[in-house]
Amino acid sequence: MAVGSGGLQDKPWTDPKAQPFIRIEGVSKHFGDVAAVNGVDLNIYRGEFFALLGASGCGKTTLLRMLAGFETPSAGKIFIDGVDMADIPPYRRPVNMMFQSYALFPHMTVGQNVAFGLQQDGVGKAEIAERVAEMLDLVQIRALAKRKPDQLSGGQRQRVALARALVKRPKLVLLDEPLGALDRKLREQTQFELVNIQEKLGMTFVIVTHDQEEAMTMASRVCVMNAGMVEQVGAPAEVYEYPNSRFVADFIGTANLFDGVVTEVSSDQTRVASPDLGGDIVIGGGGAVAKGATVRVMVRPEKIQVMPDGSPDPGFNSAEGIVREIAYLGDVSVYHVELMSGKRVQFTRANLLHTADAPLTWDDRVRFQWHPANGILLVI
Amino acid sequence: MNGRLPWFAISMLVLGYLFLYSPILSLIFYSFNESRLVTVWGGFSTKWYGALMQNDALLSGAWLSVQIAFLTACVAVVLGTLAAFALIRFGNFRGRTLFAGMVTAPLVMPEVITGLSLLLLFVAMEAVLGGPGRGMMTIVIAHATFATAYVTVVVQSRLGQLDMSLEEAAMDLGARPFKVVRVIILPLIWPAMLAGWLLAFTLSFDDLVIATFTSGPGAKTLPMEVFSSVRMGVSPQINALATIFIVVVTTMVVIANQVAFRRRA
Numbered sequence: 001m002a003v004g005s006g007g008l009q010d011k012p013w014t015d016p017k018a019q020p021f022i023r024i025e026g027v028s029k030h031f032g033d034v035a036a037v038n039g040v041d042l043n044i045y046r047g048e049f050f051a052l053l054g055a056s057g058c059g060k061t062t063l064l065r066m067l068a069g070f071e072t073p074s075a076g077k078i079f080i081d082g083v084d085m086a087d088i089p090p091y092r093r094p095v096n097m098m099f100q101s102y103a104l105f106p107h108m109t110v111g112q113n114v115a116f117g118l119q120q121d122g123v124g125k126a127e128i129a130e131r132v133a134e135m136l137d138l139v140q141i142r143a144l145a146k147r148k149p150d151q152l153s154g155g156q157r158q159r160v161a162l163a164r165a166l167v168k169r170p171k172l173v174l175l176d177e178p179l180g181a182l183d184r185k186l187r188e189q190t191q192f193e194l195v196n197i198q199e200k201l202g203m204t205f206v207i208v209t210h211d212q213e214e215a216m217t218m219a220s221r222v223c224v225m226n227a228g229m230v231e232q233v234g235a236p237a238e239v240y241e242y243p244n245s246r247f248v249a250d251f252i253g254t255a256n257l258f259d260g261v262v263t264e265v266s267s268d269q270t271r272v273a274s275p276d277l278g279g280d281i282v283i284g285g286g287g288a289v290a291k292g293a294t295v296r297v298m299v300r301p302e303k304i305q306v307m308p309d310g311s312p313d314p315g316f317n318s319a320e321g322i323v324r325e326i327a328y329l330g331d332v333s334v335y336h337v338e339l340m341s342g343k344r345v346q347f348t349r350a351n352l353l354h355t356a357d358a359p360l361t362w363d364d365r366v367r368f369q370w371h372p373a374n375g376i377l378l379v380i
Numbered sequence: 381m382n383g384r385l386p387w388f389a390i391s392m393l394v395l396g397y398l399f400l401y402s403p404i405l406s407l408i409f410y411s412f413n414e415s416r417l418v419t420v421w422g423g424f425s426t427k428w429y430g431a432l433m434q435n436d437a438l439l440s441g442a443w444l445s446v447q448i449a450f451l452t453a454c455v456a457v458v459l460g461t462l463a464a465f466a467l468i469r470f471g472n473f474r475g476r477t478l479f480a481g482m483v484t485a486p487l488v489m490p491e492v493i494t495g496l497s498l499l500l501l502f503v504a505m506e507a508v509l510g511g512p513g514r515g516m517m518t519i520v521i522a523h524a525t526f527a528t529a530y531v532t533v534v535v536q537s538r539l540g541q542l543d544m545s546l547e548e549a550a551m552d553l554g555a556r557p558f559k560v561v562r563v564i565i566l567p568l569i570w571p572a573m574l575a576g577w578l579l580a581f582t583l584s585f586d587d588l589v590i591a592t593f594t595s596g597p598g599a600k601t602l603p604m605e606v607f608s609s610v611r612m613g614v615s616p617q618i619n620a621l622a623t624i625f626i627v628v629v630t631t632m633v634v635i636a637n638q639v640a641f642r643r644r645a
């Protein structure tokens with residue numbers, strides 16, 4: 001699923017000896033009595049493409065603005081490259097930000113906008129011209145250098161903002177919903193470009209987004225936030241396959257959730273009695289919970305298979321239900337099946353017109369199954 | 381504009397413009413009148429322009445008014461811009477509502493009251509501090525108090541439209557706060573400051589009531605001069621003077637528009 005792992009060959013976050021590039025320690029930010037960010041601890045490593053993911057208003061921008069120096073934490077500390085950022089103003093931080101509104105200077109041309117940062121550092125004229133040209137080439141808008149921002153399309157403006165944030169070669173680039181204003185097609189194409197640019201320049205990117213697909217596509221690691229707090233941090237596949245809470249399971253992709261009680265724990269599997277499913281659910285791996293605990297089992301829709309002849313493979317979990325709704329999405333269809341308990345289960349099937357061996361339609365009775373390894377235990 | 385009532389629309393437009401501009405046009409027209417009577421056409425002549433050049437009282441009044449208006453406009457732009465900054469960029473500081481109210485109060489204060497209260501202030505100051513003597517400086521101070529309010533309103537609305545993140549972006553790219561003001565904010569708000577300057581200049585130039593209250597024996601501004609001479613009968617010299625000012629002001633406004641427009645394009 002991930003396009004690139006942010007140019008990282010190894011995974012520094014798995015190495016206990018690796019020094020984090022950014023350390024966020026117990027950071028909170030209160031606006032009046034609203035806690036926009038609440039006790040966040042995060043380590044981000046050099047060369048990462050790190051995504052802050054969460055619903056609108058969960059504090060992503062506020063956290064980013066504290067890294068840039070536009071907001072002062074109400075509590076906690078931020079270290080970048082080992083330096084405490086507490087008393088360092090925005091203009092002295094080794095950080096550049098791409099703003100959600102792009103914030104291009106309307107009275108300057110594209111070239112002047114990109115050159116602005118270098119001018120502040122007193123870089124020589126010839127070098128500025130060279131580096132600006134190089135950067136405009138990288139984002140493919142060299143021909144627009146003489147235009148003013150109001151003569152550009154949304155996509156072009158986005159590129160200017162990106163070039164301006166990269167041209168000083170900062171150690172850390174912050175991007176606040178960089179693709180939010182683009183249409184879908186352009187957004188997908190730009191996601192790949194952004195990852196390529198980040199790998200090429202080898203900088204650390206921290207990106208804010210509310211779009212889970214975007215985060216999964218681009219990031220080396222995703223941090224899922226909810227109401228100012230961190231819910232889970234991990235590689236995209238890890239967060240998707242092994243969410244650690246109901247919130248993450250629901251937020252990233254779609255989840256079928258079955259409530260139940262643990263009846264048996266052995267070294268390699270856990271058995272859960274689930275009235276929702278109308279039977280026992282077996283989950284691969286054991287030991288994480290105690291017998292008698294109330295738990296929730298999560299199964300992703302694409303992990304569920306339909307058994308046309310009604311006989312499940314041995315060892316699989318299975319149940320029977322009636323097809324209530326079908327949503328045709330082009331590449332796949334989503335089926336909503338109602339179980340005996342009244343519980344609804346979703347699963348997806350690829351739309352293979354020519355090999356449609358068992359067409360399913362409304363009110364069909366259907367048996368489905370999933371492998372024990374595809375169920376995830378969530379402790380309530 | 382679907383053309384259903386073009387004649388009605390056009391005639392309303394013409395009537396509107398006539399109402400607004402025919403007095404001014406007739407004033408210009410009669411400034412070239414040979415006759416001494418202001419409302420009777422006696423043939424073309426530029427003699428009133430010649431007479432005006434000999435009229436020291438009117439000319440020195442005009443010169444004094446220009447000086448006062450210039451100083452007032454400059455003081456008002458500086459103070460008004462600072463006040464606008466405080467109101468827009470310093471958040472909800474303690475006393476902001478009071479400050480906003482006090483800055484803009486002169487907009488709605490009757491001129492007679494402003495003039496009278498300032499006169500009392502200047503008289504008291506003269507008694508206690510021995511100065512400033514009433515004259516040009518006191519008029520400038522008085523005019524600056526209400527002109528500042530206008531500049532504040534004009535600059536404030538422009539500043540309020542500016543995206544705060546422009547300043548943050550500049551700072552993020554390494555510009556110190558003072559530099560941000562110089563290279564980002566000022567270039568974006570100077571058309572509003574220029575508009576405020578012109579407004580302040582015009583208001584000061586035009587003012588009769590406050591100037592009458594706050595001037596001293598030696599200082600007679602143009603409106604005061606015109607007013608007192610009109611009481612003894614209107615001389616066509618006044619028409620000539622007005623025509624000159626209309627030409628000068630129109631030229632200034634056109635130039636200002638041109639400059640502002642070219643910079644924006």
Ligand SMILES: Nc1ncnc2c1ncn2[C@@H]1O[C@H](COP(=O)(O)OP(=O)(O)O)[C@@H](O)[C@H]1O
Pocket residue numbers: 031034035036054055056057058059060061062063
């Ligand atoms: N300057 C501010 N003053 C008051 N409240 C703010 C301010 N900035 C953000 N907030 C509040 O903090 C919360 C988090 O905002 P934000 O970080 O912008 O969320 P996100 O970027 O995740 O959408 C929101 O409830 C928002 O209303």
Ligand SMILES: [Mg+2]
Pocket residue numbers: 060061100
């Ligand atoms: Mg945001």
